[in-house]
Amino acid sequence: MAKARSRKASPAKAAPARPEVAIIGGGIAGLSAALRLSQRGFAVTVFEAKPELGGNMSSTNVHGIDHDVYPHMFCDWYANFWTIFEQDLGFARATHFEPQDGVKLLELGAETYLDLRNPSTLSTVWENLTSGILSVPEMIVLMFSMLDLAAHPFGGDVTDNLERIDVNGFLYSRGYVTEDVAKVHNYILTLVWSMNSDVTAAKTYQDFLRHFSSFPNQRPLAWLLRGSLRQKIMQPLADKLRDLGVTVHTDTMVTALDIIDGRPRLIVEARNGVAAPQAFDHAIIATPAGAMIRLAMGAPGEDPATKIVAVEPRIAQLQHFHDAAIPVVDIYFKKKLAGVPQGQIGLTGSSMMLSVIDISQLWETSSMMRERTALVLAASDGFAIPAVGPEARGFAMIEQLHRWLPIFNLGTHWGDPDSDIEWAMSHFRANDTNRLFIDDVSSWAFRPTASDPAALSNIFLAGDYCQSSADMATIEAAVQTGLLAAQALQAADARSHGKMRGEPITLAAEQLDGSAKLLAAKLALLPAAYGASAWAALSESLANPGGERPGTENYPLLLPLSCTLDWWTTAYSLALELAPGIKSASLADAGKATLLKAVDLLQDFARHQPGRGDPRPPPSELATTFSAFAGAAMRAAEAALTKAARGKPPAPDAPYKRRWRVKP
Ligand SMILES: Cc1cc2nc3c(=O)[nH]c(=O)nc-3n(C[C@H](O)[C@H](O)[C@H](O)COP(=O)(O)OP(=O)(O)OC[C@H]3O[C@@H](n4cnc5c(N)ncnc54)[C@H](O)[C@@H]3O)c2cc1C
Missing domain, CATH: 3.30.70 (Alpha-Beta Plaits)
Incomplete structure (x- = not known):
């Protein structure tokens, strides 16, 4: 039997009339890929293990009633999902969805509901401040902490250890955050994604907040469907795919995937028994991560040499992932x-x-x-x-x-x-088989892209666990990865046949606030936020004299210092955004010159040089030691600064450094 092997880009071959594409998994990621590829003339077959399409967006019909896995919130910023719903399916959003301005909170024993609104206008910001969820100063701190995180210039590569900061770690590093504010963040994250703030990556939460931010343009927080997921989305999407000629096999599980002579070969198990193996030109694995790993690694007794992991061992690392049943x-x-x-x-x-x-x-x-x-x-x-x-x-x-x-x-x-x-x-x-992917603080380092596994030019990955701009496990993340896999497949097909099949597949443009706008807003509001934090501390100590704020004994003394430091670091980050030139060698050179000057002065001081004309006394032992130490420090600093001047730091918004190679 021919073994799985890496395929280098080969000279252009005659294009098959309609390349055969297998899509394993009929969730929204797989169906989005199926839609775009069938529109470009690929012959697409979808295999879905369950009786119904949709995966986490499916509905089970019991005694004539549809029960959704969950009645999803569709955020207003889901640009790629809305493109499919409005343009491909031709539906009006307002007819099928109900806009939601925010969410309501109910405390135990309370008779009135508290409103947390989408802070997209001044009036909704004001309503949030006076909502009663926290005191007014702590609401100021809460909303500012969201802006602060959204604006924070993380390094270019969150796979670096020092960049792997969880939300609590980020909040703890801010001098103004209070315990109650941290609890609200934890509540939001646990309620929406079943992840506590001590395991959620700060960068992932930032991606989510950045997508939400639309100030000062009023827009709903999210939309809720006016019917079941099956009735309003999955059935119309299945009808559309059928019209485009897509073959859909539900109740059909792909039990094995082998690479034979460089082509993906599937073994499928339908309700009526095991079908014959089928070979395809391309395959997109659009299952949850766990099922993908099982297909990539194979089972005991199967030939390990024909498995994806034989040419892409990194796939095994995806076993790090977690998920949760809701x-x-x-x-x-x-x-x-x-x-x-x-x-x-x-x-x-x-x-x-x-x-x-x-x-x-x-x-x-x-x-x-x-x-x-x-x-x-x-x-x-x-x-x-x-x-x-x-x-x-x-x-x-x-x-x-x-x-x-x-x-x-x-x-x-x-x-x-x-x-x-x-x-x-x-x-x-129980939703045991419809689990939510948990993109915890270290998961980004292992999350593949749609064009992985890189060593195989005709196998692609899709699903909300793959890297996407939406980042957090959402409908939009799943749709984005489906489109990215379709895009990568179309490009690979064009590379091997020298011709692009149909219009290039594109993703919808996102309207995100730039870092400079967010940093400028943070800079302007920073004194108010620290002031609000002091106000909250004062109110609490007046209301509770002698009470302790854990870990913040020196809080009143430190607050002005951390405010000043935060202001300057934010101003510096903003300056870097506005004048990227100072990021490069000139900054390191300026630092080097300043340091050399300072060390010169220190050495002079250590030598205790008296005024001109005075006889020079021999340097003391202490002065000699200090001088040697200062010289060594200077050389070390000079070496570090020279190294820094050589490598340009990555732009804060640059895509994360890929751990995975690009497809051949
Ligand atoms: C309870 C819950 C609530 C949620 N709420 C929201 C929300 O309000 N808003 C929001 O944006 N997102 C929400 N999400 C997240 C969202 O539903 C998912 O991110 C998205 O649906 C994932 O789509 P997917 O296509 O990547 O994966 P899935 O939906 O998991 O689809 C994968 C498909 O692959 C199939 N499959 C697996 N193995 C095989 C195999 N071997 N052969 C054939 N088929 C196979 C599965 O049966 C499944 O249908 C929620 C998720 C859950 C679980």
Whole structure:
């Protein structure tokens, strides 16, 4: 049997009429790739292991009711997703989605909901400051800390150890951040991505905040679907793919992928048994990372020499990745519950990190929804559910919801006929096989790009775990990686046949604030933020005399110093942004000249030279030692500065240095 081998770029060959492309995985990443490639004339076959398309964006139909993995939030900045929805599927966003200005928070025992709005205008900023989530000064600090992180000039390569900073590490390094502000960041990250702030990469959170920032242009925080994911997105997308000639096999698992004579060969297992192996010109693996690694490494008993890992051993490192299951329960009531607001509600302080969405207010076209409330309840910390088995876990979640929202008769167990819940329509899912990728602080170093594995010119990767500009595991990240894989495949096909098939595949342009704008805003607001931090500290000590702020004994003394230091480092970063020339050798030269001058002065001082004409006394032992030390320090500093002057530092916004090679 021919073995897997690396393929160098070969001289142009006659192009096959329609190159055959296999896409393994029918989630949104795989389907986005299928859409673009079929539009360019490739013959695309999609293999999806489950009965329905969509992966984490799929719906399961039970007794005629669609239950989504989760009713997703579609952020306004998902440029590539919206292009597919509006231009390829031809739908109007406002018809199928409900805009969301922000999220609501409900504290235990409270009767009113607190609003956290998208701070895109002055009025929404003001509403956030006075929202009551934290005191006004701490809200100033919270919002400033988001701006600070968004503006922070991380180095060009977050795979470097010193650049691997988690969100808490970043916050701890800021002199103005308070414990309560850090808790709100932790709450946001855990609720949305099931990741605490002590494992979330500061750079990843920064990417997310930068995409969100739209000040002063008003725009919604996100959009919620007015129906199920199957009905509104997956079915129309499947219809579109069918019209484009894409072959879709659902309920069909790819159990092995071998490279035979340089071509990908798939072994697929359909519901009706194992099918014959099929060879393709190209393959895109668009499964979650775990399934991709299994295909790339093979199983015991399979020929290891035909596996991807034989030519790309780095793939094995992807086993570092983590993911999380977010259990969800759809609760259908027998009646309408009064007073549940529209949109996403976070139950602050709940041990399971519960959030709830009333879908009966969104799916208004469904007659079934008009007469009842239907809540989707998600537990972002599934480990906190103190029960086993689907019904017991579902009921434990509903019990905790009931403590925050005691507006219905709970009953005593799942299925209790005396409860207000319509159990036959309600549905719990553990989501064990629909897991959220956790892009924790060290994962970026291992995350591949769409054109990996680099050693194989006809295998590509897609999925939210791959590197993308969206970064955080989201619909947009998955779509971007699908398009990037399609783009890389189209380019590889053009390289081997000397002709590009169809228009080049492109990604939608992103409108992100530049670093200079963010740094300038930070510089302007910095004194107010430090002032607000002092205000918060003062209010707390007045309200709680003698109380301790852990770890901040010298806080009032240090605050002006850290404010000054922060101001100067921000001003310096802004200067680097505005005049990139000073980044280069001239800066190091200036530093070197200053240092040499300082060392000269020190040496003169050490030699204790008296005025001109005075007899020169012999240098003391101390002066000789100091002089030697200063000379050595000078030489070391000079060497370091000369080295720095040689290598230009990377631009703060430059793409991360690739660990993976470019495809041949
Ligand atoms: C509970 C939850 C809530 C979320 N909420 C949001 C949100 O509000 N907003 C947001 O933007 N994002 C959200 N996300 C993230 C978003 O859903 C994902 O980032 C995105 O859907 C991932 O798409 P994908 O195509 O990369 O992977 P997937 O959706 O995982 O698709 C991969 C597909 O590959 C298939 N597959 C696996 N192995 C094989 C095989 N051997 N052969 C054939 N097929 C195979 C799987 O069955 C699956 O269908 C959420 C995710 C979860 C789990």
